[in-house]
Amino acid sequence: MIELRLAQERGHTQFGGLDSYHTFSFGSYHDPRYLGFRDLLALNEVCVQTGCGIPAHAHQDVEILLYVLKGSLVHEDSLGNHALVHTGDIECMSAGTGIAHSKVNLSATELVHLLQIWLVPEQEGLPPCYEHKTFSFKERRNVLRLVASQHGRDGSLTIHQDALLYLTTLDKEQQAVYHLSRSRHAWIQVMRGEAMLNGTPIKAGDGAAVRDEERLAIAAINTAEVLLLELA
Incomplete structure (x- = not known):
């Protein structure tokens, strides 16, 4: 079974230079019909205006993934990490027992366009950690490239969830095909194209x-950038 969540039906908020569309309830946007999917808590598409960002704030016991579709962000956190996250980069922050972080678009001319994903961790109270990687266009062109997994398989980022x-x-x-066990679930998100x-x-x-689909065929109508998240 495939259940669509259409772009125009998502929640929308604007605050402090952030223009955000929320697939699930998040922050000031609340819809009791959309409180997440399996261990997926949040999926936000965000545009960050020039010179703006997310000031330092804290998280605990959540896995936060961020994929930059366009532009560059400066990441800083209470663990001492300082990173410039560019177009095509993906980062993972495991909040664990607690971590504070900030994100800033330092450009005076270019918006940042990103996708943010929150997952429930496999257990509470884990040590907080941060990492980010670049996966080239070549290694994900017309194939599904694993970019995050429970044990960092195949050079992917490590997340603390199945x-x-x-x-x-x-x-x-072009088409990508994915085989899904009947006991597993998936979330598909189109980021660009059709x-x-x-x-x-x-x-x-x-x-x-x-749900209950063993074979997923994703066929591009025009050039399309797509995310696939397999969940328990």
Whole structure:
């Protein structure tokens, strides 16, 4: 079964130079019908205005992934990490027992466009940690590239949850196929372009909850950038 969450139906907030669309309830946006999916708590598409960002604030017991679609952000946290996260980079912050962080768009001319994902951790009270990596366009062109997994498999980022996160950029009329155990679930999010998911059209901003589907075929109508998250 494929259940769509259409782009135009998402929640929308604007605050402090952030323009955000929320697939699930988040912050001041609340919809009791959309409180997450399995261990996926939040999926936010955010534009950060020039010179703006997210001031230092704290988290605890949550896995936070951030993928930069356009622009660059400066990350700083209470563990002493300082990183410049560029277009195509993905970062993972395991908040664990507690971590404070900030994000700033230092550019005077370019917006930052990003996707933010929150997951429930496998257990509470883990040591906090941070890492970020770049996965080249070449290694995810027309294939699903694993970018985050429970044990950092195949050079992916490590997340503390039984989940697998893939990214792909599909050329027009190209297809990626994913096989899903019947006991597993998936969330598909289109970040750019248009595609067909098992014959169902999905476009930029659309998401899809997947249950009881053993074969997922993602076929690009035009160039499409897609995220696939496998969940227990």
